[in-house]
Amino acid sequence: MEPARVVVEAAKLVPPGRALDLACGRGRNATFLKQHGWSVVGVDIVEEADIVLDLEANDPLPFESDSFDMVCIVHFLWRPLFAQARRVTRAGGVVASAIHTTRSTMNPKYTVAIGELRSYFAGWEILLDREDAIAEIVARKP
Numbered sequence: 321m322e323p324a325r326v327v328v329e330a331a332k333l334v335p336p337g338r339a340l341d342l343a344c345g346r347g348r349n350a351t352f353l354k355q356h357g358w359s360v361v362g363v364d365i366v367e368e369a370d371i372v373l374d375l376e377a378n379d380p381l382p383f384e385s386d387s388f389d390m391v392c393i394v395h396f397l398w399r400p401l402f403a404q405a406r407r408v409t410r411a412g413g414v415v416a417s418a419i420h421t422t423r424s425t426m427n428p429k430y431t432v433a434i435g436e437l438r439s440y441f442a443g444w445e446i447l448l449d450r451e452d453a454i455a456e457i458v459a460r461k462p
């Protein structure tokens with residue numbers, strides 16, 4: 321399966337390092353990153369994941385703060401997760417995210433409002449910011 325465009329683009333913006341793929345699914349993004357020199361930890365509720373977690377449990381992620389060069393959140397919306405993603409990203413590292421918006425035909429439960437995704441990264445350097453039926457962002461931690 322093809323990786324998400326936002327992950328491909330994020331990988332061009334930061335040198336390979338340690339990545340965390342939250343709600344990794346079948347691993348299309350993790351596989352791409354590994355092929356490009358990244359070490360990747362994939363978290364999902366399904367048993368195939370490296371780490372099996374219910375990300376909607378609102379527990380702190382079991383990772384140290386400032387420990388990943390890239391954190392991916394692609395097509396999984398649980399709003400408290402953005403704060404956790406920011407916490408575990410190291411300074412200079414990025415969060416890459418793509419989420420359907422209210423402009424899409426997706427169930428509104430799984431959509432962000434226009435402008436919402438970038439609002440989670442106030443004070444971060446926005447390296448990529450696209451928004452239509454899908455909002456995509458790559459934001460670098462100061």
Ligand SMILES: C[S@@+](CC[C@H](N)C(=O)[O-])C[C@H]1O[C@@H](n2cnc3c(N)ncnc32)[C@H](O)[C@@H]1O
Nearest residue numbers: 343344345364365366373374375376394395396
């Ligand atoms: C639309 S898929 C996206 C998968 C992957 N990020 C991608 O881009 O291909 C959503 C993923 O969220 C996972 N998921 C759903 N609820 C979850 C939960 N409470 N905790 C962890 N993962 C969950 C699903 O198992 C599924 O893999």
